[in-house]
Amino acid sequence: MVQLSGLTERSFKRRFKLATGMTPMEYVHTLRLEEAKQYLETTDEPVEAIAELVGYADASFFRRLFSRRVGLTPSQYRRRFRSMRLAMQ
Template structure:
């Protein structure tokens, strides 16, 4: 989530935000883990390195640990930095979430800014860490994620609702930003059927 901010603060560091584990240094002696629960991957990796693959597999079974094989992208969320002091960009950021379905949203943001395109692109990236197009794409994919997590509608309808009439283009973009296809994402992050059934059986007041 903090990749744009990290890059702005440490431009000389090569950041691999899609990776769960990154090795560096002589003989790969430094191993860096990503998100909070990726300590499990780091633990299994170190066990495999020092005690062998079979032992790492045995430990994973004992503690029900699983490798995050798809990396960090499926778990990443966009952080829309608005504390940057650029009033023009902030106005565009307030407009974008209300109109991201528009086919001409990037052109609309440019008109709203009142700036020449190159100046707008430069200021927008400096303030947010994203180009205007990247920002809109992330907004659309974030909305699609929430719909996939909570709703049962066809993926085609979700694509249309977030601004993509071309399903193939939506699938490619979603996989690029989320690391999974929309169908894979839904299967991973929807509540299991038995959990949903249990929740439906709970009285509304208790559930609240």
């Protein structure tokens, strides 16, 4: 992203944070976790496979990050929100 912007790394990070309220890495994690939520709600893929699909090679790191950010483990999230999605269909 820095190379594409044509800015120095420091300037890019500062401007990115001003524009989004997040660091570039926080933003990437947010996008990946939102995609993971969709997979958890709509598929039966194992959590390990979903972690890989959204860009995490380490499923353990994905689980910890997901739990910290979402407040539920991926499995808990799936149980809670998959049933809600199915009920709404």
